[in-house]
Amino acid sequence: MSLPRTAKVPFGGDYNPEQWPEDVWKQDHRLFDAARIDLVTVGVFDWALIQPAEDVYDFSLLDRIIERAGTQGRGICLATGTAAHPPWLAKAYPEVTRTDFEGRRHRFGQRHNSCPSSPVFRRLSTELARRVAGRYADAPAVVAWHVGNEYGGACYCELCAAGFRDWLRRRYGTLDALNAAWYTSFWSHTFSDWEQIEPPSALTEHWRGPDHTAFQGITLDYLRFSSDAMLTNFRDEKAAIRESSPDLPVTTNFMGMYRPIDYHRWAPHLDFASWDNYPPDDGSAARMALTHDLMRGLKDGQPFWLMEQTPSVTACRDVNPLKRPGLMRLWSWQAVAHGADAVLFFQLRASRGASEKYHGAVIGHAGRADTRVFREVAELGAELERFGPVSLGARTPARVAMLFDWDSWWALEISDGPSRLVRYQQVVLAYHRALWEAGVDLDVVAVAADLSGYDVVVAPALHMLKGDLPERLEAVAARGGSVLTTYLSGRVDENDQAFLMDVPGPLGQLMGIRVDEWDARGPEVVNPVRLGAGADRFDVEARLLFELVIPQGAEVLGTYQADFYAGTAAVTRNSFGHGHGWYVAAGLDQVGVSWVVRQVLARHDLLGPYPDVPELESALRIAPDGTRLLFLLNHRVEPVEVTARTGGVDLLTGDRAETGQSLRLPAYGVVVLREDR
Numbered sequence: 152m153s154l155p156r157t158a159k160v161p162f163g164g165d166y167n168p169e170q171w172p173e174d175v176w177k178q179d180h181r182l183f184d185a186a187r188i189d190l191v192t193v194g195v196f197d198w199a200l201i202q203p204a205e206d207v208y209d210f211s212l213l214d215r216i217i218e219r220a221g222t223q224g225r226g227i228c229l230a231t232g233t234a235a236h237p238p239w240l241a242k243a244y245p246e247v248t249r250t251d252f253e254g255r256r257h258r259f260g261q262r263h264n265s266c267p268s269s270p271v272f273r274r275l276s277t278e279l280a281r282r283v284a285g286r287y288a289d290a291p292a293v294v295a296w297h298v299g300n301e302y303g304g305a306c307y308c309e310l311c312a313a314g315f316r317d318w319l320r321r322r323y324g325t326l327d328a329l330n331a332a333w334y335t336s337f338w339s340h341t342f343s344d345w346e347q348i349e350p351p352s353a354l355t356e357h358w359r360g361p362d363h364t365a366f367q368g369i370t371l372d373y374l375r376f377s378s379d380a381m382l383t384n385f386r387d388e389k390a391a392i393r394e395s396s397p398d399l400p401v402t403t404n405f406m407g408m409y410r411p412i413d414y415h416r417w418a419p420h421l422d423f424a425s426w427d428n429y430p431p432d433d434g435s436a437a438r439m440a441l442t443h444d445l446m447r448g449l450k451d452g453q454p455f456w457l458m459e460q461t462p463s464v465t466a467c468r469d470v471n472p473l474k475r476p477g478l479m480r481l482w483s484w485q486a487v488a489h490g491a492d493a494v495l496f497f498q499l500r501a502s503r504g505a506s507e508k509y510h511g512a513v514i515g516h517a518g519r520a521d522t523r524v525f526r527e528v529a530e531l532g533a534e535l536e537r538f539g540p541v542s543l544g545a546r547t548p549a550r551v552a553m554l555f556d557w558d559s560w561w562a563l564e565i566s567d568g569p570s571r572l573v574r575y576q577q578v579v580l581a582y583h584r585a586l587w588e589a590g591v592d593l594d595v596v597a598v599a600a601d602l603s604g605y606d607v608v609v610a611p612a613l614h615m616l617k618g619d620l621p622e623r624l625e626a627v628a629a630r631g632g633s634v635l636t637t638y639l640s641g642r643v644d645e646n647d648q649a650f651l652m653d654v655p656g657p658l659g660q661l662m663g664i665r666v667d668e669w670d671a672r673g674p675e676v677v678n679p680v681r682l683g684a685g686a687d688r689f690d691v692e693a694r695l696l697f698e699l700v701i702p703q704g705a706e707v708l709g710t711y712q713a714d715f716y717a718g719t720a721a722v723t724r725n726s727f728g729h730g731h732g733w734y735v736a737a738g739l740d741q742v743g744v745s746w747v748v749r750q751v752l753a754r755h756d757l758l759g760p761y762p763d764v765p766e767l768e769s770a771l772r773i774a775p776d777g778t779r780l781l782f783l784l785n786h787r788v789e790p791v792e793v794t795a796r797t798g799g800v801d802l803l804t805g806d807r808a809e810t811g812q813s814l815r816l817p818a819y820g821v822v823v824l825r826e827d828r
Contacts, residue, residue, distance in 0.1 A: 154423045154454060154492055155294040155400050159540050161190035161226060162532050164496030164513070165459060168193070168216050169200055170503065175518075176216075179500055180223045182514055186525065187532030191220050192458070192495065194230040194283070195300050196262075199237035202279060210286055221292035228458075228495075229293045231280040231388050234300030235262035236272065244271045250308035253353045263304035267380035268314035273387055281391035288396035296401040297458075298388045301427060303411055305377045307352045316345050318376045332646040333368035340366065367647045370565050371558070378413045378557075386420055404458040405449075407442040408576055413557035415597040418449035427459035427497070428486065432472060436768065436786045439482065441583040443489030444547075444595040445555055452546050452594060456493035457486040463511030463524045471509075476523065477819035480531050481784060484821045488770035488782035492543055494535065496528070538802055541825070542780055545772035550757060551593040552605040553583060559598075559614040562647045563639060570671035572695050573738065578612040578637060581741060585748035590759015590769045602626070606755045607633045609748070613640040613658075615647070621657035628661060629728030633751045636662070637735045638669070638698045654698070661732040663705030663725030670697045670714070679712040680721045680737055682746050691743030693721065698736035705734070708750075709743075722747060760796045767791055767816070779826040785816040792816075799824040 155161075163183070168176050183191075193216055194201075202208050220227050241248050241259035247269045248257045257264055265272045280298065287293055323329040326342055335341045342348055351370045389401050400422035405414055407426055418424065426446045430439055446455045462479050464471045474482075483494045501512035513528045520529075560575040586593055586609065594605075598620050602608055608627050613636050621641075624634045641655030650656035654666035672678075678697055679690040690712060697711065700720040709722030722739075725732045731754075735747055752758050759769050766786040773779055781799070785791050792815045795808040802823045808814055816822060 153400065154456075154544070155228075157190075157226065157294060157493075157543070159189075160487065160491075160535050160538065160542065161456075161493040161495065162535050163188040163190035163225070164192060164499050165195060166191040166193055166499040167196070167502065168219075169197060169212055171500070173215070175500075176219055178518055179514065180219065182518070182520055182525070183223070183225065183499070185520055186513060186529040187536045188225070188499070188513070190226040190228060190294070190493070190495065191499065192228040192230065192297060193217065193220065194232050195234050195297065197230070197232040198235065198279060201232055201283070202237065204239055205243065205275070208282060217287060217290055217292065221290065225292065226294045227290070227292045228295045228297050229283070229287055230297040230300065231276075231283050231392070233276040233279055233298070233388065236265050236276075240271075240275065244269070246308070246310060247272045249304065249306040250311075252305070252307055254307065256308070262300075266306045266308055266310055267377075267384050268306065268308070268310040273384065276384065277387040277391045280388035281394060284392040285395040288399070293399065296392050296396065296399055298385050298392075298401060298403045301404055301406055302381045302385065303406065303409065305411060307350050311377075311380065312350050314380060315350050315373060315376050316348055318379065319348065319372065320345065322372070332648075333366060334648060335366070338365070365567070367562065367565050367567075371561055371647050374411070374561050375413070377411065378416055381412065382417050382420065385417070389420065402456065402458075405446065408445065410557075410560060410576075414445075414449055415557065415599075421450070423453065423455060424449045425456035425458040425493075428457060428482070429459075429461065429465050429467075430482075431468070433475065433478065436485065436766070437584040437587045438580060439485060440489060440587050440768065441580065441595065443486055443491065444553075444593060447490035447547065448555075448594050448596045448600070452490075454490045454492040454544060454546075456495065457483070457491040458493070458495050459497040460486075460495070461511040462496050462513050462528050464509070466507050466510035475819075476527070479524075479527055480534075481786065481819040481821060483531055484782065484823070485768065485784050487542060488768070488772070488784060490545075490547060490772070494531070534803060538823070541774060541778060541802065542772060543774075545774040545778075545780060547592050547594065548771060548773055549592045549594040550605055550755070551586060551591050551607045551609065551752075552600070552602060553579070553586065553593055553595045554598050554608065554610040554613060555579060555595050556598045556613065556615065558617065558645070559612060562643055563612060563614040566647075568671070569639070569669050570696055572674065573612075573639065575612050575614070578738075581744045582609055582611040582635075582637070582748065584741065585745040586752075587768065588745060588765075589749055589752055589762045591752060591757055592759075592771050605632065607635070607751055607757065610634065610636045610640065612637055615643050615645060616641055616657055617645045621661070624658070625661050625727065628730035628732055631729035633731045633733060633754060634661060635733040635735070635747070635751050638696050638737060655734070658732075659703070661725065661727050662723065662734040663703050663727070663732060664720070664723055664734055665701050665703055666698045666736070667701065668699040670699070670716070671695065672697070678714055678737070680709045680739060680743060681712055682709045682722065682743060691746070692740045693737035693743065694740070695738040697721070697738075700734070700736045705732075711737070761793055764791060764793060767793065777828070781824040781826055783814070783816060783822040783824070785818065785820045788818050790815060790817045790820070795824075797824070797826050799826040
């Protein structure tokens with residue numbers, strides 16, 4: 152099972168006609184035609200409409216919605232409707248609502264409010280998915296199934312406590328193994344019966360705040376359990392769909408770098424990945440690129456769907472900035488450049504009431520076709536129509552891998568010490584930004600991924616080492632590759648227990664160093680680090696964490712300039728086999744991170760075509776027939792002019808470029824060059 156079969160990159164998004172009388176539907180579909188919208192996602196929040204009572208199902212409204220979309224020639228991504236449970240369900244079965252970290256049982260309201268361990272929720276949500284699929288499996292317009300919506304949150308009720316204990320029995324088998332993994336000899340916490348185990352919460356005596364207890368093993372396993380519990384809900388519904396629809400692909404929309412759910416654990420169970428892109432501000436181009444690459448990496452490089460983005464503004468933040476003219480188009484093409492095989496919006500028509508009435512939409516409350524937003528959407532739709540199927544199934548030929556690990560994220564941030572100010576995501580973003588600015592095509596992959604095809608592996612804050620990862624990283628360097636990692640790496644095993652060896656644990660031989668001490672300081676404290684040698688030396692700032700490195704064969708490339716450890720190693724490179732292990736022991740600023748990353752890339756001749764042109768992004772995709780598509784995206788508010796490194800045709804304009812010819816990209820401009828063979 153793979154991606155949905157479509158004739159081109161699908162264009163459209165979330166559509167909620169159940170909120171409107173049917174005469175509005177006619178207007179909507181006329182406007183959809185004008186905007187070249189050819190796919191709608193429907194039924195996401197229809198549980199209360201489809202099932203108004205426990206023993207009553209009414210598909211009449213959804214029948215008309217699907218019939219209208221199909222008649223108009225639009226494809227449908229059909230949701231199971233289980234993203235929020237109806238009021239009657241909460242009234243009849245109060246245990247179906249979640250209990251929060253403070254032990255408060257929620258009443259009906261909001262959407263992420265269903266206990267994933269509730270037998271009633273599992274039974275009724277699965278039955279709804281079964282009936283939806285059974286009714287519409289043969290509808291010609293349906294091209295994919297959409298289970299739930301933006302899974303998230305956590306529950307700490309007694310049902311989840313019981314589910315947690317069952318999960319622990321399966322994971323550890325015996326209490327002796329669990330006690331050893333959790334290090335329960337600390338503070339007299341040794342368990343002698345499974346029923347003694349409580350989920351982490353504000354009601355337990357070892358509370359340190361949400362998601363943080365003195366027993367990090369318990370907290371870590373509860374995060375794993377919560378992710379798995381919601382995955383079980385997804386798998387229940389997918390299995391129900393498969394009873395009547397064995398061939399149509401199934402997905403659910405992820406939320407990018409979303410901390411509560413380990414998407415790597417989920418990925419094998421999705422036929423294709425999809426995600427919702429809501430950047431916090433106008434300056435998030437690198438962050439979006441990282442997340443696109445993460446989503447593509449979930450399925451071993453298979454393209455994904457951009458399931459949601461706003462055409463203009465969001466409505467969920469304290470401040471919701473408007474996308475400037477051209478940004479929506481630019482960011483849509485950025486998604487395609489990084490592997491998106493669909494460009495979809497939330498929402499197609501603006502809701503009249505409730506919390507998303509001010510969320511951006513293709514069609515506003517007045518239903519006009521002459522707004523700036525609608526014109527830009529229509530222009531993009533026409534552009535994608537001309538673009539056709541050329542990028543469908545295209546892959547990214549990456550020789551650089553970045554490791555992204557939810558277990559390391561969780562373990563690092565629930566730890567007491569060395570610093571609660573060091574945030575996993577921020578460290579990863581800094582190293583990814585350096586790669587992005589260098590124009591590198593890269594894969595963002597799980598720590599269990601096959602690394603044999605990469606010349607460079609970048610593993611920022613690789614706090615937890617699992618399985619044979621150290622040996623596989625050594626193999627990368629031994630055959631001539633480079634491995635780059637940072638402070639707080641190689642600290643703990645999969646149970647969050649420190650290695651009984653020098654830091655960085657099993658990475659020590661590869662890195663050629665040992666770390667006996669580390670110094671954590673507030674953000675106001677700067678210890679300069681001197682990089683380079685001779686006339687090329689320069690100083691950068693380092694903050695938050697400073698590991699005191701003792702080289703064990705590694706070459707020193709950067710040194711601290713202050714405090715009692717001035718002159719000692721902060722950046723090292725170690726020869727290992729035919730390659731190198733690089734270690735950055737301090738929280739370097741972006742200039743410092745970029746210097747280190749470019750030193751690594753230069754050895755392998757991996758700098759992109761325009762690494763010194765600020766905010767000009769490049770990305771390459773290769774289609775199944777061998778067609779090479781070079782995407783150039785100008786994220787600046789000024790035009791940029793560069794020299795074409797290869798000849799080809801710009802598929803967006805039809806203009807031809809010759810090698811050495813000048814290419815001009817306007818502000819927020821895009822070029823998609825089909826390279827000459």
